[in-house]
Amino acid sequence: MLPETPRNGEYLVAAYVIATVILTGYWVALWRRAKRVMKSVTGEEKT
Amino acid sequence: MPDPLRLALAIAAKDIRAELRSRTALQSALVFAALVLVVFNFARDPTVLAATDLAPSVLWVTFALAAMVALNRAFTVERENAALDGLLLAPVPREALFLGKLLANLAFVGTVELVTLPLFMLFFNVSLGRALPGLLGVTALATIGFVAVGTIFSAMAVRTRFAELMLPVLLLPFMVPPLIAAVQVTSRLLADRPLSEMWGWLRLLALYDIVFVTLCMMAFSAVVDE
């Protein structure tokens, strides 16, 4: 008889969540840095 | 033009003489090594772990850490004295400069290791006897590896703000392959195993040394020249 398939779905969820957090987190960090730069550039132009 | 090898030896001699006069790098490293050995002694339960099992690892971790202390101090002292700048102005081939620094650093670290070894034998009750020549050989090989990469990295680290942190962060990954090999050879030497069991590791060490001494020699100019 084949051994039963283990029930380990919570690991799957944990891994997928963490990967999503890291990757989207990095995208957001890049985006925020870009926004900050754009604001200071247009800010410099106004002076 | 003077032979680059003689130049290197001259540079090394100058550094060694300077160090012998002030002794700062040597003293800090020796005290550090002794302290590390003491800490290791309290870090294990002697009833559970036999000294001989742990001995090679303890010895090599101590050597690795002491080497870093010595390397850091050596370059910092020199930086403070702006001695390097004078040398750089002269038309000294950078490879010779690297070789000179390497030899001087090897002398410092080698001295620390030679003094640490009897301390180690004393604290851990390990008798080296027949293993001694082999041990000296593997120590030389591994140390050349550490110090080659350590010399170029300490030249870089000294130009940064957090030199004492920068050197370990950069250097430790590079110390791992020679460390693994050195520990393997040392444990076999202490267990009196035949040379055939160590050959692969010794070849790895030799290859590492050849590759990294050459590379660091070639890259040294990129570090010290503007």
Next chain:
Amino acid sequence: MTVALAQAVGIVRRGLVLSAIGLLALGGVYLLALRYTPVEARQGLAQKIFYLHVPAAWSALLGFSLVGIASALYLWLKDPRLDRFAAASAEVGVVFSAVMLTTGPIWAKPIWGTWWTWDARLTLTLFVFFLFIGYLALRAAVHDPAERARFSAVVGILGMLLVPFVHLSVYLFRTLHPQPIVLKPSAPSLPPEMLTTLLVSTLVFTLLYLGFVTARYGLALVDEAREEARDAA
């Protein structure tokens, strides 16, 4: 806004858009992994972490190799674009390494019963991570751009050459000290759904890598363009 600055901003935008598309595509990969692929009988649901972990490792390794190659080329050609690219690739590589180093143990625990083992692959991935960190730490600690470029290039090249030695020593170590046999993460022959999903995921991760590196490269270029504009003013 100077022309150089406008161009740099354009690059950042392109990078952000590309990686945003990549993130959406990643959602598609999740769907594939969760619905389309079969559940592996021996490993259960946790096996599906494979579709994230392997492509992340591939991207991290790609990033790392490119840092090494760009470093070598920089020391030869002295083109600042190569240095900028190496820095971008290193930062993005760290991000993918983080994904790899978190999904790896999360996968290992239910399958191998332990969070970590010192097998050759895992040890190497840890090493690459430390080398990246060292590289980025050095860049942060050196202020003069030319000096920073030269120093990082040296570390990049030395790091790239260290990897085979680490691999060799860990391999030699393991053949002398046989560790408990570890389940191979994939069945000997992958069923087509698994293979397809893996390939799609790898493509998506590569897209993410390209997008992120472009954006990061652009941001560095923007900083430099602003410096120049300020100096010229």
